Amino acid sequence: MSAPAWPAQLGPVICVVGARPNFMKMAPILRAFAAHSPAIPVVLVHTGQHYDRSMNDRLFEDLKLPHPDINLGVGSGSHTVQTAEVMRRFEPVLDDYRPSCVLVVGDVNSTLACSLVAVKKEIPVVHVEAGLRSYDRRMPEEINRVLTDQMADRLYTTERSAQVNLEAEGIDAARVCFVGNVMIDSLLHNRAMARPVAQTLAEAGIAADWLAPGSAYGVITLHRPSNVDQPETLQPLLATLARIAEHLPLIFAMHPRTRANIERFGLQELLPAARIAVLPPQGYLEMLGLMDGARLVLTDSGGLQEETTALGVPCLTLRENTERPITVEQGSNSLVGIVPASIEQAAQAVLAGAGKSGRMPELWDGQAAERIAADLYAWLSAAAATPHAEGVRHV
Template sequence: MTMTNNKNSTAVKAPVMCVVGARPNFMKMAPILRALAAHVPPIPALLVHTGQHYDTDMSKKLFVDLGLPQPDINLEVGSGTHAQQTAEVMKRFEPAMDEHKPSCVLVVGDVNSTIACALVASKKNVPVAHVEAGLRSYDRRMPEEINRVLTDQIADRLYTTERSAADNLAREGIPAERICFTGNVMIDSLEASRPHARPPVDSLAAHGLDAGLVAGEYGVVTLHRPSNVDSAETLKSLLTVLGQVARDLPLVFAMHPRTRSNIERFGLQAMLDPARIAVLPPQGYLEMLGLMAGATLVLTDSGGLQEETTALGVPCLTLRENTERPITVEQGTNTMVGIEPQAILQGVSEILAGRGKRGRVPEFWDGRTAERIAADLHQWLGA
């Protein structure tokens, strides 16, 4: 579809309600809000933070790092089971919609807030736009996969990050006229933030850790998926592998609260050698960007890091059996290694031997995705 920024077209008068709930949403929404404001004519927007990401200090820091304005509405939902959290977001979002009467609700990604707000809007006959539509792991055991599939089914406008996403949507009966390929808005944030990324030595020093670990080659680790960290056997196996990797390559482990809690619950703290593995709390966006940009490799089960390492040209080993971002494997730097120790060690060995994937940056991962979304959104709302 051709997207135009028609300066003479009618201005959108009712606001677009832009929803964020958890950390990955912030990176996607920051450039979209800037693009809506910069569009000619400007597209009015209201930022709704559901409060699904309930670490207040980290949430505030991410807003600052990304240049996000303070939310116009904070629903302050907090934690809970998937059902509790989704239901609470719906209960609190509906009155906000009734008050502000938006032209549409724009949701990003695949967290509980995404499907919750999309459902409320759809039932009230308010158009829904979904950014990052059509990604599929085809693993229904992942709660995010359920959120992705259902949100796409009720969305009126679907913005995709890669062309293969349209095939996924077509197989699910979604008409092509509802789909618009705009590229990856996560990369907009990455490109805008690169000059401000925090040096890795500063990130370690800020927590009293040996900055010498990142003075040469090092790896970055993140683990948070329940399938990897909620089982004592699986988590112990992964920590054993990390200990083996750390003999050859020092590691910086940005540890998710869930992972830290389970390591303590299972009594596995002694498996992390502080001389070779620097354990950090969850990092701000600029800190994490600096750590990844300087890394020899990244070991992760995060979807977002698969994309960011591809954009940075850093080899990534994903500790999962599947990915909803196949383009990072087909064109980027990502290799799926699962959780079998030998496969992980083999992947690390190949990278350290200089045979890691460098890949290429996919189409429309160019830092201008938000502009394309804003131009199309204006045209679509006007129509």
């Protein structure tokens, strides 16, 4: 019996990446599409929203991502400028390839921009990681999430509460499919290849004796504008981290935005080199190794909340809200805000052995991408056979 063929009337699936978090989500999807029978044809578009060439190359190599078929080369800019430029450059790609759908992941500006172009061109939109909500409209990512979900024809969710959010916003449950978390697909696939901490420190020029083998340490990442763009917020956060470092040495993988603001505000002395090792942005395998061996992670990153939950590492999220509540309800994450006393108290609790280890949430099993591939093939095939079927607008 011959293997099924990709329907002749369907074009390829255009898959969009734009910034670092997208890469970890797209890698397992592309593997699953290639392994599916029939293979799902893909055009990989990199918008260039994340424009650090060396970091791009490193992440693509770590994750075994194929070289993009198209790089729009958008680069930096305000949210408005970046979104508009992605839209302008993405439209001709749709004209050239006439795809069966556009698949976007996450909540970056490229996710919203490419979805807007696709829906205007009457091409179905597929959103991976749909339905996550912080209910904080001050976050640009929240706006991107809400609008992308309203446009999407097929919505893949990482946790069951996401469907509740979508239904509350009037999105038909028939458009939604709970598949699990592709970020965790990447983590489980790559965990055995994570870089040892000693190697990461050595490559960053940190003295070999800074962290004795087997010693406990913590990891820091900070990048959200609400935490790092104002000195009256950043200064007490750094001072708090320095006090925590008196009890637990910390490794700070520092975002360029954070580094620039620390220098601009003259706050460098708040980071004692003897207790806080400052590293440049790290590759995926390096960060995975840092987190996997950590006693504690302090972060404002959404992705790290998920990854620490999968690793069972206590995570203190320096925010007042999270779009990933399952990491708090079931995982190892705790929302501690940005009040110094609350952060220190939570850190001391972890060091005293009271940190959360949590458990792996439902369907965070490394197979989310395979479920997406199977469902997308069935959905597109049904749409091709019945092009006017309810719930599928344009195929």
